[in-house]
Amino acid sequence: MSAQIPQISIVVPFYNVELYFHQFLDSLLPIEDNIEVILVDDGSKDSSIDIAIDFTQRFDNVTLYRKENGGLSSARNYGLQFAKGEYVVFFDSDDYIENKSAINKMFETAKQNNSDIVMAPYYEFINFDKKKFRFDKINFEGDLVLLEDKMDILFKNNISLAVWDKMYKRDFLKKNDLIFKEGLWFEDLDFIFRSFYSANKVSKIETVLIGYRQRPGSIMRTISSKILDKAIVLDGLYDFLKEKNKLEVYYEKFKILYIKMIFSIIHSVLMNKGDEKVKQGIINNVFDLLFFQKVIKEELTYKSYFSNLEKILFYLIKFKIITRNNVGFIRYFNILRKL
Structure with a gap:
């Protein structure tokens, strides 16, 4: 009996996140067989790789790829080339999946509406006892189809300019040459802007998908x-x-x-x-x-x-x-x- 072709690919780059990685993977796994999880080691020097190996041994739909350190964009692009799903999600390895069912809800919405992008609500957290829900960053009604509507939501900053709260049709990314700019920070801003411009339709669900962890070592907390x-x-x-x-x-x-x-x-x-x-x-x-x-x-x-x-x-x-x-x-x- 041949293995099921996944409908959804989840790409998870990781680099030296041993403090948070196990918690993230526990929040994501196990997950349905129609979803593949692609872990990309971007040259970690800590025990993150051991955590990844453990989860690949425990779950058949989890695959590990290793590469030399090249940054988040490089790791996302590397993982994307192995994706088999009709739709793809990019998660960060230090975040927390609040509701796994939201992933399939996003997929069902994408299929029903023939959407290139589907968004879900999220929250920000440092500790789980204090979650800041960001419904203001999914601030639109109905589907976004017209270019003017898609651009306005960006210019008004009424959506998050991050990739991890969204699902993308893989053929759409390939057709429009949508990959992440390597060697730069804030690659999400570039990717979201260009993908919204090119998308035939952007939809959303109401179920909270993910918690975005704000940690001391993040880009925005230690200035460079x-x-x-x-x-x-x-x-x-x-x-x-x-x-x-x-x-x-x-x-x-x-x-x-x-x-x-x-x-x-x-x-x-x-x-x-x-x-x-x-x-x-x-x-x-x-x-x-x-x-x-x-x-x-x-x-x-x-x-x-x-x-x-x-x-x-x-x-x-x-x-x-x-x-x-x-x-x-x-x-x-x-x-x-x-x-």
């Missing part, structure tokens, strides 16, 4: 100059719209997304740990960005897409009340979130 990769990704998306002859159509809305993302860099630098010289160097680089200098001088057609805090910060920088030299004053704006 690599955070400036977000600006590089944004420049790439600008070029993407230009290549598609859509830059003129979406320029005003793209400005909003660009400013939001640049503000997120500034916020992360100010609110998280890191060498002060490195942090000031990042701030200097942000204020030197040519496109940022350009758009901060321009009027905003869609300033309603901003939060009140973002509007305040935009005008403080626009009128040079906030500069690279006194940007630390922004810390006090956290008080505004509680008003």
Whole structure:
């Protein structure tokens, strides 16, 4: 009797996550035979590989692949080439699967609606006793079909710009050459933007799928100059719209997304740990960005897409009340979130 061809492939890259990996796999497995789990060791130096081997021995639908360290994007791309499922999911190895049934619900929704992408709600957590549910990041009604609707949901930042709360049709990814940019942080922003642009339909379910773990060693909590990769990704998306002859159509809305993302860099630098010289160097680089200098001088057609805090910060920088030299004053704006 031949083995069942999986309907869903789950790609899980891992690198030195021994503290969380067992808990993640316990939350995911066992799982139905119509789902294959592809574990990709990205050159781990700790006991993560032993944990992976243990689970592959316990479950027939779990496969382990090993490669030299190349980063998260490289590991995702590597795992994707082995996927056999009609649909594919990318999970991070330190997160927590809240409800395994949501995976098949996403698949059923995708098949019923002929969707290229299906989303599910998630929550953020440090400890399980304090979950922050992010229903605001799946903020749309019905299916997204029109390009304008798909782009608006991105420009308004009303969905998560992460890959792990979504399911993708594998043929759709292949047809549109949708892989992860290697060597850059914030590859999810690039992948989500391009995949939403290309998708024939984006659907959602209401069942919470996953918990996103926020841990001290994450990108956004220990500041590095690599955070400036977000600006590089944004420049790439600008070029993407230009290549598609859509830059003129979406320029005003793209400005909003660009400013939001640049503000997120500034916020992360100010609110998280890191060498002060490195942090000031990042701030200097942000204020030197040519496109940022350009758009901060321009009027905003869609300033309603901003939060009140973002509007305040935009005008403080626009009128040079906030500069690279006194940007630390922004810390006090956290008080505004509680008003």
